[in-house]
Amino acid sequence: MSNPNLAVELAGLKLKNPVMPASGCFGFGREYSNYYPLSQLGAVVVKATTLEPRLGNPTPRVTEVTAGMLNAIGLANPGVEKVITQELPWLAKQDVPIIVNVAGSTEREYCRVVEEISNSGYAQAIELNVSCPNVKLGGLTFGADPKVLANLIKKVKKVSAVPLFVKLSPNVTDIQDLAIAAEAAGADGLSLINTLIGMQIDIKTRKPVLANKIGGLSGPAIKPVAVRMVYQVAQVVKIPIIGMGGIYSGIDALEFIMAGASAVMVGTANFTNPMACPKIIKEIADFMAAEGIESLEEIRGCAL
Amino acid sequence: MLLDVTGITNLTSNIWELCLSGPFPYQRVQAGQFINILINQGKDHILRRPISIAEVDTNKKSLTIVFRVVGQGTEWLSQRQVGDQLNIIGPLGTGFQLPAKNSKVVVVGGGIGVPPLYQLVKELKQITNDLTIILGFRNQADCFWVERFAKLGQVLVATNDGSFGTKGFVTDLLDTKANYEYLYSCGPRGMLQALKNHCQGINIQGYVSLEERMACGVGACYGCVCSSADRKLHYRICKEGPVFNWEEVAL
Structure with a gap:
């Protein structure tokens, strides 16, 4: 059996394998470093960072649904200053590329955070969060309209010295329109999908379970939707795609790669199994070895 | 880690006592910490159920949990039998700080x-x-x-x-x-x-x-927070808690 090479390149960013934890599901990496060395990962994608500290939404913020969960954390984070001074220096010592997810309420806020993160020198790439369903301002305001999205990307690109990935929402009429607009505006890559908007009602209290009422659906339940959207977007853009949505196994990850993704992100699976990412990396390698695949490029987009 | 179910007892109409043994860092347990239990391979139920440790016996290498059936996950847990195995993570969280000697x-x-x-x-x-x-x-x-x-x-x-x-x-x-x-x-x-x-x-x-709906149980997701007493900060119940000095938190 050949020794498969899992390395991938995303907009100039060289990763030793295509697996990285999804933003919001991995904090700033410290907690999971108790389970395995983070250097095993392709990259670490940290929690959404905003200009000012945010406390997020009231509790309950999470609830389980069949083969998935709903969350309405609400972008809780310590703010860009503390992220740069207290979180990223530690993560930078873990020998793994860092991608910082950036969120905001205004174009100005996005630009300032991107600029500060870029200037800090800690991030190898930035993921622009224009798809959080759990905040009133920002989030989807920028991610639902191709023109608004393109304007934001153009402005943010001017202040970023590192590659910019734009994280798209599935909660739109046509994800291809947004993907095309993002590429045209200068995005270096796309990550998709963010969570689908959902709700669960407690029939005893007769009210929504989440304090925020609605929340983002993630987990195995959304995987077919996510694979379909990656497949659709891969048909209309040339920039690399990072696929995500319910990835729990190497098989799941390979589906995304065959649908056209260059790399994958693992979110909710970390909660079910803290060792999910290393397990998925091994399962991809095992499949490649068994099938005689030397490089993931051989199968990327093969289903298209 | 995988622990063996060595006993399961029904205590009231909906409360159960479950004894577990197997490889676990019993010595490390601080009273008030919890374990996070995978439900049915994590297929339909993808979130673990956090349950406080009720008793730990470092000599017998066993621990006891007590839980109330509140939904499908805990219902499944109540149907375990002696000989079954549970996939658990723990001990997690911060437990009780013990008092000075001979305190009241x-x-x-x-x-x-x-x-x-x-x-x-x-x-x-x-x-x-x-x-x-x-x-x-x-x-x-x-x-x-x-x-x-x-x-x-x-x-x-x-x-x-x-x-x-x-x-x-x-x-x-x-x-x-x-x-x-x-x-x-x-x-x-x-x-x-x-x-x-x-x-x-x-x-x-x-x-x-304190108790709250949890997702990761290890401090990564910020799902289970509570407010500091001045409501300016959040603490993670799964990490800084579940035990808090009551002057620190808004109850």
Whole structure:
């Protein structure tokens, strides 16, 4: 059996394998470093960072649904200053590329955070969060309209010295329109999908379970939707795609790669199994070895 | 890690006691910590269920948890049999800080909040002889582990309807003139609030164990937060908690 090479390149960013934890599901990496060395990962994608500290939404913020969960954390984070001074220096010592997810309420806020993160020198790439369903301002305001999205990307690109990935929402009429607009505006890559908007009602209290009422659906339940959207977007853009949505196994990850993704992100699976990412990396390698695949490029987009 | 189910007992209409043994860092357990249990391979139920450790026996290498059936996950848990294995993570979170030697201590538990105090009381017994245990239940049918606690110290019981012990609430049994130095409690949020109000103005260190819906259980997702007393900060119940000094948090 050949020794498969899992390395991938995303907009100039060289990763030793295509697996990285999804933003919001991995904090700033410290907690999971108790389970395995983070250097095993392709990259670490940290929690959404905003200009000012945010406390997020009231509790309950999470609830389980069949083969998935709903969350309405609400972008809780310590703010860009503390992220740069207290979180990223530690993560930078873990020998793994860092991608910082950036969120905001205004174009100005996005630009300032991107600029500060870029200037800090800690991030190898930035993921622009224009798809959080759990905040009133920002989030989807920028991610639902191709023109608004393109304007934001153009402005943010001017202040970023590192590659910019734009994280798209599935909660739109046509994800291809947004993907095309993002590429045209200068995005270096796309990550998709963010969570689908959902709700669960407690029939005893007769009210929504989440304090925020609605929340983002993630987990195995959304995987077919996510694979379909990656497949659709891969048909209309040339920039690399990072696929995500319910990835729990190497098989799941390979589906995304065959649908056209260059790399994958693992979110909710970390909660079910803290060792999910290393397990998925091994399962991809095992499949490649068994099938005689030397490089993931051989199968990327093969289903298209 | 995988632990063997070595015993499962029905305690009340919806409360179960589960004994586990197998490879686990028993020595590391701090009273008040919890384990996070995978439900049915994590297929349909993708979130683990956090359950407080009720007792740990480092000699027998076993631990005991007690849980209430509130949904499909805990229902599945209640159907486990001796010989089954459970995939668990733990011990997790920050437990109870023990008092100074020979302190005057009161422990107050309510309902499903009673079991996490058992390991604590066992440890308190090594530290002090001046220990009062107050347990609250809705009614006699919901009472459990009263005798078990009684073997460790003086137990006072309150039930809402008076069908067992004193009629009323745990606060009715907590004498604020008794000069308690430490209070440890676990139970419904309303009970914890009432206790704190009841103890206002007296010099007592209060520690409370809080509960919230959790996702990761390890501090990464910020799902299970509570507010600091000044409401300017959030603490993660799974990481900085579940036990907090009650002056630190908004109850």
